Amino acid sequence: MTEQLHELVLEVLEAAKERGLKQKDLAEISSLDVVALSRLKKANDAKFSTVVELGRSVGKKLIWVDDTSDLAELVSKGQLF
Numbered sequence: 001m002t003e004q005l006h007e008l009v010l011e012v013l014e015a016a017k018e019r020g021l022k023q024k025d026l027a028e029i030s031s032l033d034v035v036a037l038s039r040l041k042k043a044n045d046a047k048f049s050t051v052v053e054l055g056r057s058v059g060k061k062l063i064w065v066d067d068t069s070d071l072a073e074l075v076s077k078g079q080l081f
Contacts (some may be wrong), residue, residue: 005046008055008062013041015058030057 018028027034030053040046040054045075052062063080065071074080 002044002046005048006040006044008051009040009046012051012054012058012060014058019058021058023074026054026057030054 012023013023013026016023023037024034026032027037030049032040032054039051055061065074065080069076071080
């Protein structure tokens with residue numbers, strides 16, 4: 001699980017970079033400090049709540065759906081967002 005969370009951390013960092021945000025900016029927006037954000041980038045020990053907070057900071061959110069769900073259908077019906 002920690003590997004998947006780390007991948008999400010890296011995705012958030014990439015999204016922040018695409019928005020022109022530096023790590024310092026992302027730290028200010030989120031509840032993390034610059035040192036903690038730097039550690040997350042290098043380590044595989046992110047907490048789920050931290051990933052959720054970082055995602056919110058760049059306009060992303062995690063959703064929970066059944067593994068058998070058809071995501072495209074759920075989106076088209078407006079059941080996800």
